Amino acid sequence: MNDELRPCPFCGGPTVIVSGGWVMCQKWHTYGKCLNEIMAGSTKLWNKRPIEDAQAERIKELEAACRAALASIGETERLTWASDLYKQLTEAVGGEI
Numbered sequence: 001m002n003d004e005l006r007p008c009p010f011c012g013g014p015t016v017i018v019s020g021g022w023v024m025c026q027k028w029h030t031y032g033k034c035l036n037e038i039m040a041g042s043t044k045l046w047n048k049r050p051i052e053d054a055q056a057e058r059i060k061e062l063e064a065a066c067r068a069a070l071a072s073i074g075e076t077e078r079l080t081w082a083s084d085l086y087k088q089l090t091e092a093v094g095g096e097i
Contacts, residue, residue: 006047015046 005015005023013027023046070078 005043006049009049017043 005017007013008015008025008027011025011027013025015023016026017023023043070081073081
């Protein structure tokens, strides 16, 4: 895992390493706005986001499957597929996307 600190999982604020290698949300530590004492801990613990990481991995898998599917069909089918997908997404969100 990367040693770079991820943003606060609760407020999205920046993080800072404080004494003893503990990690805290700068907003909580400095301004008292993000009550994130529970997540204060080591870099490894702070960066652990099992749900987000699983979602990111699944998105990569789906994107690869879409690329493979699109590569296996011709240009006409690809344009038809994209047009149909756009219509479905537009209907799903209730407007233009």
